Amino acid sequence: MDAIYMFFLVGGSLMALSILASRLSSMMGVPLLLIFLGLGMLAGEEGVLGVVFDDYSMAFAIGHLALAMILLDGGLRTRLKTFRVGFKPALSLATFGVFITSAIVGVIAMWIFDLTIVQGLLVGAIVGSTDAAAVFSMLSGRGVNLNERVGATLEIESGTNDPMAIFLTLMLVELLVGDIGGPTETLLFFISQFGIGLIVGLGGGWLSAKLLRWLDLAPGLYAMLALALGFSVFGLTSVLGGSGFLAIYLAGLMIGNQPGRHLNFILPVHDGLAWLSQIGLFLVLGLLVTPSELWDVALPAGLVALALIFIARPLAVLITIKPFFKFRWRETFFIAWVGLRGAVPIVLAIFPVIGGVENASLYFNVAFAVVLMSLLIQGGSLTLMAKWLKVEVPVGTVPNRRGPLGILPENDFELFVYGVENQDLEDVPIRLLRFPSGALISALFRNHTMLHPKGSTRLKLGDVICVIGRSEDLYSLNRLFNGDAKLKQERAFFGTFTLDGSAQMQDIAQAYGLTLSPGEQNMTLAEFIALRVGGHPVVGDDVDWHGIHWVVSDMEGGKITRVGLRLY
Amino acid sequence: MTLETILPPERVLFDVPGGSKKRVLEFFSTFIAQNIPSLDSQEVFSRLIGRERLGSTGIGNGVAIPHARSPHCSAPIAGFLKLAEAIDFDAIDGDPVDLVFVLLVPEEADDTHLSLLGQVATIMNDADTRQKLRKAGSQRELLELLTAKIREQTTS
Numbered sequence: 001m002d003a004i005y006m007f008f009l010v011g012g013s014l015m016a017l018s019i020l021a022s023r024l025s026s027m028m029g030v031p032l033l034l035i036f037l038g039l040g041m042l043a044g045e046e047g048v049l050g051v052v053f054d055d056y057s058m059a060f061a062i063g064h065l066a067l068a069m070i071l072l073d074g075g076l077r078t079r080l081k082t083f084r085v086g087f088k089p090a091l092s093l094a095t096f097g098v099f100i101t102s103a104i105v106g107v108i109a110m111w112i113f114d115l116t117i118v119q120g121l122l123v124g125a126i127v128g129s130t131d132a133a134a135v136f137s138m139l140s141g142r143g144v145n146l147n148e149r150v151g152a153t154l155e156i157e158s159g160t161n162d163p164m165a166i167f168l169t170l171m172l173v174e175l176l177v178g179d180i181g182g183p184t185e186t187l188l189f190f191i192s193q194f195g196i197g198l199i200v201g202l203g204g205g206w207l208s209a210k211l212l213r214w215l216d217l218a219p220g221l222y223a224m225l226a227l228a229l230g231f232s233v234f235g236l237t238s239v240l241g242g243s244g245f246l247a248i249y250l251a252g253l254m255i256g257n258q259p260g261r262h263l264n265f266i267l268p269v270h271d272g273l274a275w276l277s278q279i280g281l282f283l284v285l286g287l288l289v290t291p292s293e294l295w296d297v298a299l300p301a302g303l304v305a306l307a308l309i310f311i312a313r314p315l316a317v318l319i320t321i322k323p324f325f326k327f328r329w330r331e332t333f334f335i336a337w338v339g340l341r342g343a344v345p346i347v348l349a350i351f352p353v354i355g356g357v358e359n360a361s362l363y364f365n366v367a368f369a370v371v372l373m374s375l376l377i378q379g380g381s382l383t384l385m386a387k388w389l390k391v392e393v394p395v396g397t398v399p400n401r402r403g404p405l406g407i408l409p410e411n412d413f414e415l416f417v418y419g420v421e422n423q424d425l426e427d428v429p430i431r432l433l434r435f436p437s438g439a440l441i442s443a444l445f446r447n448h449t450m451l452h453p454k455g456s457t458r459l460k461l462g463d464v465i466c467v468i469g470r471s472e473d474l475y476s477l478n479r480l481f482n483g484d485a486k487l488k489q490e491r492a493f494f495g496t497f498t499l500d501g502s503a504q505m506q507d508i509a510q511a512y513g514l515t516l517s518p519g520e521q522n523m524t525l526a527e528f529i530a531l532r533v534g535g536h537p538v539v540g541d542d543v544d545w546h547g548i549h550w551v552v553s554d555m556e557g558g559k560i561t562r563v564g565l566r567l568y
Numbered sequence: 569m570t571l572e573t574i575l576p577p578e579r580v581l582f583d584v585p586g587g588s589k590k591r592v593l594e595f596f597s598t599f600i601a602q603n604i605p606s607l608d609s610q611e612v613f614s615r616l617i618g619r620e621r622l623g624s625t626g627i628g629n630g631v632a633i634p635h636a637r638s639p640h641c642s643a644p645i646a647g648f649l650k651l652a653e654a655i656d657f658d659a660i661d662g663d664p665v666d667l668v669f670v671l672l673v674p675e676e677a678d679d680t681h682l683s684l685l686g687q688v689a690t691i692m693n694d695a696d697t698r699q700k701l702r703k704a705g706s707q708r709e710l711l712e713l714l715t716a717k718i719r720e721q722t723t724s
Binding site: 422423425428432433434435476479480482487488491496497498499500503507508510511512513514525547548562567 | 618619621622624625627628629637654656658660661662663664675678679681682683685686689693699
């Protein structure tokens with residue numbers, strides 16, 4: 001009995017400590033995952049608590065469970081519309097990119113550790129995939145808002161590249177143990193992993209999404225049902241011989257992109273579950289490692305990590321993205337730099353242990369060291385790199401709080417709460433605000449009392465305003481309540497003047513005395529900028545033309561609706 | 569070409585009747601045509617309104633900077649209007665506008681055009697400047713403030 005109580009005590013306090021320590025991350029800029037990992041190591045056999053945990057198969061099971069939950073949440077959070085710009089490059093990175101990275105790291109590892117080629121490649125495959133959670137907790141934690149092309153590519157890449165790394169690892173492990181037949185068998189294995197993963201994931205996800213939307217449940221049950229359905233898809237796919245990780249990500253994607261009020265119950269819970277998985281996973285992995293053994297391979301493993309960060313990842317990104325997609329150089333560099341490794345490599349490193357490969361602890365320790373280095377070097381410099389390579393887009397004001405009213409099942413009205421921070425709104429009567437016609441100020445709070453807003457009510461700084469409106473009113477509302485500091489930032493980025501995307505180029509040329517080539521005469525500004533940017537434009541793309549910086553400042557779907565003019 | 573030289577005291581207008589965006593631009597066109605005989609008020613108006621059609625020049629914070637090129641002006645011309653009451657200008661942030669800085673440039677002066685626009689924007693982007701301009705109680709005060717800010721900006 002005591003063992004159970006001890007488990008509660010140690011497990012609970014470790015979790016609580018991890019969550020408290022997450023505050024440290026934002027204060028000191030230490031990557032969060034590193035803190036969890038460090039806490040696990042501190043609690044472990046050579047740390048303060050001296051907890052001995054060597055149960056690889058249990059860690060393996062926890063790893064699967066946690067990864068599945070993290071991927072499900074990742075899918076739920078990925079908006080299908082970001083696929084417009086991010087899907088193809090991400091797919092290229094997630095397949096060929098992983099392959100190239102693994103191969104390069106493999107050859108280098110073979111040379112450093114004096115391994116056979118298959119053993120070397122196994123090291124490469126284990127550290128081949130980037131970690132969605134690592135990348136995104138890092139980015140959103142620092143308030144970095146990437147431009148959509150870079151953000152979407154990284155997000156979709158990290159969600160979809162695990163199956164490839166898992167496949168390569170499994171294949172190489174079987175090759176080493178001698179379970180695998182010829183190349184045909186390998187190819188069949190590959191096809192079934194991805195084919196079944198794709199079909200069951202999309203199909204199961206679609207059915208789950210329909211079911212969740214159709215059912216009328218107690219609010220708390222939606223998230224649990226989504227989780228249960230996700231796990232079922234994962235299990236079914238794996239039983240059939242497909243990649244469960246791919247399937248559960250796709251299922252999440254299907255569920256998350258089926259609009260409806262159920263999503264409002266699902267998303268917050270899954271956010272928490274993903275955090276729980278992160279913390280649990282990293283704590284367990286930190287417990288599992290033996291720091292002194294890690295120390296023994298520190299130098300060679302460090303070399304492998306450096307090779308991954310500075311040679312393999314950049315080369316893979318360069319080869320798979322640059323020739324085929326319209327990425328700028330600085331965007332390509334940023335993507336190359338943000339190849340963060342997280343939990344996946346460490347979980348994958350347990351595969352050889354479970355599979356009974358000889359010298360299996362080497363893989364585990366190397367993977368562990370690589371992840372540590374990657375989190376430290378790449379994770380630690382992420383914000384700096386984003387600024388330096390100018391892949392950031394400023395975010396304006398968003399409502400302090402928003403929530404659905406829950407009245408209409410589709411396209412529901414929401415309540416948006418804003419604070420008045422914009423000095424220029426001070427003393428402005430409400431009727432003079434350019435309010436979107438479908439929206440309404442329902443209440444105004446000042447000095448802890450509620451006022452009944454009328455057209456003649458004058459706003460004051462510090463007022464809190466509740467607006468009822470639809471999500472399509474958000475753009476104008478955000479603009480309206482934009483604080484001075486944010487507005488300044490936006491203006492510095494997007495320029496002072498804004499032109500409509502539908503404006504004719506010849507009129508613009510006339511207004512500013514610009515020369516157009518004959519083909520450009522009949523274009524709208526949107527078409528012109530899209531042509532100059534090339535490929536899929538995203539907010540933040542800029543074009544230098546006639547001494548003016550033309551910056552895409554707003555888009556709807558794939559169309560440019562506003563263009564900023566930054567003057568020098 | 570500095571702003572100060574193109575904004576003589578008589579073109580800093582205080583307490584201009586507002587009404588609507590169109591009315592204000594009309595008011596300025598008539599005024600400038602009287603001030604500078606070579607300009608035609610109809611022509612100035614249609615150029616300014618033509619520019620507004622491409623996207624409002626209301627840059628936010630209650631400020632608008634209408635601007636256009638005109639074949640009939642020989643040197644850049646500026647005018648400043650403080651409106652009696654704020655008007656709807658389709659501004660980027662939706663705020664009503666009460667500070668209007670108009671710029672007209674000759675057709676050949678394209679680089680000057682952009683640099684002048686940049687200067688005006690820099691001055692009007694300053695929250696403190698805007699607040700002081702709004703608080704100005706007379707044409708004299710307004711003029712002094714504006715000149716001081718323009719000088720401050722040119723020397724810095």
